Amino acid sequence: MPLSVLEAILERSPVPPLPNLRANPSSSVTVVNLIFPPTPTGQPIHSEGFGYLIPRDKNGHVEVLGTVFDSCALGAQDEYASAESPRFTKMTMMVRLQPSSLPITQERILQHLTTHLAPPTPLPEPVYFKAHDLRDCIPAPSVGHVKRMKELAEVLRKEWDGKLAVIGAGVGGVSVGDCIEQGRRVGEGW
Ligand SMILES: Cc1cc2nc3c(=O)[nH]c(=O)nc-3n(C[C@H](O)[C@H](O)[C@H](O)COP(=O)(O)OP(=O)(O)OC[C@H]3O[C@@H](n4cnc5c(N)ncnc54)[C@H](O)[C@@H]3O)c2cc1C
Structure with a gap:
C-alpha cells in the first residue's frame, strides 16, 4: 500500500502518528x-x-x-x-x-x-x-528496524482489531517472493 494512502487511513485513527515507516533511508x-x-x-x-x-x-x-x-x-x-x-x-x-x-x-x-x-x-x-x-x-533498513516493525504491527493489531496490516519490502523481506509470503501470512491471519 502506498505510504500516502496508509497515512490518510492512520490520520482518521485515534492512534498518534507513528514515525516507524519514516526511519529508514532508501x-x-x-x-x-x-x-x-x-x-x-x-x-x-x-x-x-x-x-x-x-x-x-x-x-x-x-x-x-x-x-x-x-x-x-x-x-x-x-x-x-x-x-x-x-x-x-x-x-x-x-x-x-x-x-x-x-x-x-x-x-x-x-x-x-x-x-x-x-x-x-x-x-x-x-x-x-x-x-x-x-x-x-x-529500502535500507537501519538499526532497530525489526523492533520498529514489531511495534508498528502491534499498534495496528490493537487499534485496528486485526483489520489493517502493513507489508512490503519496506517492512520485511527483500524480494517479490517475500512480499507474496507476507501477503499470504496476513491473509491467513499470521
Ligand atoms: C532494480 C531492482 C531490481 C529488483 N529485482 C528483483 C528481482 O529480480 N526479483 C525479486 O524478487 N525482487 C526484485 N526486486 C525487489 C522487488 O522489486 C521489491 O521487493 C518489491 O517490488 C517490493 O514491493 P512493495 O510493494 O513493497 O514496494 P513497491 O513495489 O516499491 O511498491 C510501492 C508503491 O508505492 C508507491 N508509492 C510510494 N510512496 C508513495 C506515496 N507517498 N504516494 C503514492 N504512492 C507511493 C510507489 O510508487 C510504488 O508503486 C528488485 C528491486 C529493484 C529496485
Missing part, C-alpha cells in the same frame, strides 16, 4: 534494459549465468552495481520460431543514480559492458535500450 538506482540482436558469428555475448555484481572500489565508488543476464535467468519467457532460431540477448543493468550532468547514455553503458564481458568481437548495436531512474526504490 537508495536510488537507474535500471537499464538492453536487447542485443544475434551476433554475426552466432557466438553468445556472455557466458551462461545469472549475471554479476560489482563491489565498490577502494575509494568507495561504484557506477555499475551489477547486471542480470535475463536471457539466462528468465530465458523461458522468450519465444522463438524454432530451436535453431538465432537468439537475442536480454540484459538488465543496475547503475548508481548519476548526477543530471552525467546522463546515462547507450555509448557509456556499452563501454562498461565491453569492459565487464570482454567479448571476442565488438558488441552489436542493441535493438532496444531504455534507462529508467528509480528514486528511493531500495
Whole structure:
C-alpha cells in the first residue's frame, strides 16, 4: 500500500502518528534494459549465468552495481520460431543514480559492458535500450528496524482489531517472493 494512502487511513485513527515507516533511508538506482540482436558469428555475448555484481572500489565508488543476464535467468519467457532460431540477448543493468550532468547514455553503458564481458568481437548495436531512474526504490533498513516493525504491527493489531496490516519490502523481506509470503501470512491471519 502506498505510504500516502496508509497515512490518510492512520490520520482518521485515534492512534498518534507513528514515525516507524519514516526511519529508514532508501537508495536510488537507474535500471537499464538492453536487447542485443544475434551476433554475426552466432557466438553468445556472455557466458551462461545469472549475471554479476560489482563491489565498490577502494575509494568507495561504484557506477555499475551489477547486471542480470535475463536471457539466462528468465530465458523461458522468450519465444522463438524454432530451436535453431538465432537468439537475442536480454540484459538488465543496475547503475548508481548519476548526477543530471552525467546522463546515462547507450555509448557509456556499452563501454562498461565491453569492459565487464570482454567479448571476442565488438558488441552489436542493441535493438532496444531504455534507462529508467528509480528514486528511493531500495529500502535500507537501519538499526532497530525489526523492533520498529514489531511495534508498528502491534499498534495496528490493537487499534485496528486485526483489520489493517502493513507489508512490503519496506517492512520485511527483500524480494517479490517475500512480499507474496507476507501477503499470504496476513491473509491467513499470521
Ligand atoms: C532494480 C531492482 C531490481 C529488483 N529485482 C528483483 C528481482 O529480480 N526479483 C525479486 O524478487 N525482487 C526484485 N526486486 C525487489 C522487488 O522489486 C521489491 O521487493 C518489491 O517490488 C517490493 O514491493 P512493495 O510493494 O513493497 O514496494 P513497491 O513495489 O516499491 O511498491 C510501492 C508503491 O508505492 C508507491 N508509492 C510510494 N510512496 C508513495 C506515496 N507517498 N504516494 C503514492 N504512492 C507511493 C510507489 O510508487 C510504488 O508503486 C528488485 C528491486 C529493484 C529496485
